[in-house]
Amino acid sequence: MRVFRAIGRLVKGTWWLFVGMVTTTKHFLRRAITIQYPKERFEQWPRFRGRVAMVAGDDGGHKCTACAQCIRVCPAACITLERHKEGGVKGFVVDGYVIDIGLCIYCGLCVEVCNFDALAMVPEYEMSVYDKAELVYDIPKLLSRQLEPEFKK
């Protein structure tokens, strides 16, 4: 009796191993879904939150009004803004706007709270550098990559 049961298990086990092999062979013959990264690249979805960038206005400059809403919301506290008041000008004048990409967690909240469409997330993800200081993005660097118009907020 035990012999029969052992043979039964052997047959059953072999059969299911065979079924498994058939499945893997089927997938083996399919086209590979992996890509060779540095040579080939995935196309990012338009909404992909790569890094923060500044949106250029009509004059090519930034649109920031130094309202500091983005600084208030940023969970990583990686935005610094320098501003001053000037007689005759309504609001503030921006002296400097810096985002430390090394601290940024790419949450996109700063883009969401900005009422002046000054910020956007661009689908850029290769930001590694040899020097940490290069991760600190100032206004020209933040303006360096612009979005296709339909991807803006």
Added chain:
Amino acid sequence: MATDTAIHTQEFQVNMGPQHPSTHGVFRMVLTMDGERVVDCEPHVGFLHRSMEKMAENRLYIQFLPMADRIDYLSSLFCSVAHCQAVEQLMEIEVPPRAKYLRTMFMELNRIASHCIFFGVFALDLGAVTPFLYGFRERELTMDLLEMTTGQRITFNYPRFGGVAADLPDSFFAVAEKFLKVFPGRITDYERILNENEIFLARTKGVGVVDGARAINYGWSGPNLRASGVNFDLRQNMPYEAYGELGYEAVVLSNGDCYDRYLVRILEMRASHALIKKCLEGLPDGPIVKEKVSKFPKVPAGEVYARVESPRGDYGLYLVSDGTNKPYRYKLRTPSFNNLSMIREMLPGVYLADVVPIFGSLDVILPDVDR
């Protein structure tokens, strides 16, 4: 002079982890062994402690939203939805139906992604490499859907107080349809590879058996609890978001061994697939976020307990507000911690080789244990 002929054995200790490939993160077990058998196990947790609760108490409610994603990064949407639910309950915000459906749908997608990883990693722990690649391949499909809507692949930061951040893009439906079409076939493939595989059965059937009563005593939840025969699933018993309208029946198995804990998750993937389909069919029109909810809310004083059924179990959040814009107390009840707590009782008596499947079948994730 009588000679002692008995074989004398000596207990010795094996240190498993914190840098061990099968501990899924940094978890250390000091195993006291008698030959091949485990005599005692001393678990050490806390290597991944990031003081999430304290961080929440020092931040605005909205600022913690993207951080909640990092509590359990394999099912990050659940953590941020719980955070939003707690705030919404205190502020008495009614979420629009479309937002509820979107949350539900993406939570189920996230659940599939998480279970895919479990499937792959559990098989990898047992020495099978192929399922690992398959699991990650299908996870990619769900990630695509999540990425095109939320903008991120893992830390979505998708829910908002009173709704969700973004509506579905136009290209979503075609991609979702393709996913819904191919995914059941892929689960069938999973089942073909492992479900009846003799080696897999020998290593998981009857290993690490936990009965329902013990599971309840240890505060187990989620698939682990349901594998032990307890019919409890928050989606069914205390429906939130759109689960009440969609209707959900929990997947319950009875043996409580590693195999059943594996099978529950495979069956839940099918159930999630059905739920996503229902969500897409019944998706109501309307706004995706309640109007006039401040981004920087002052939450009325009070206490609230929000809970969601995450892929790992019952994720609870006890929030005490003192009326300011920061939480006063932010207590997390994460399922992985409770599920892991029984490991010391489960291990004594088993072979060293069974430690890995038992630990793997619990599907704990260490950042969720330590938070």
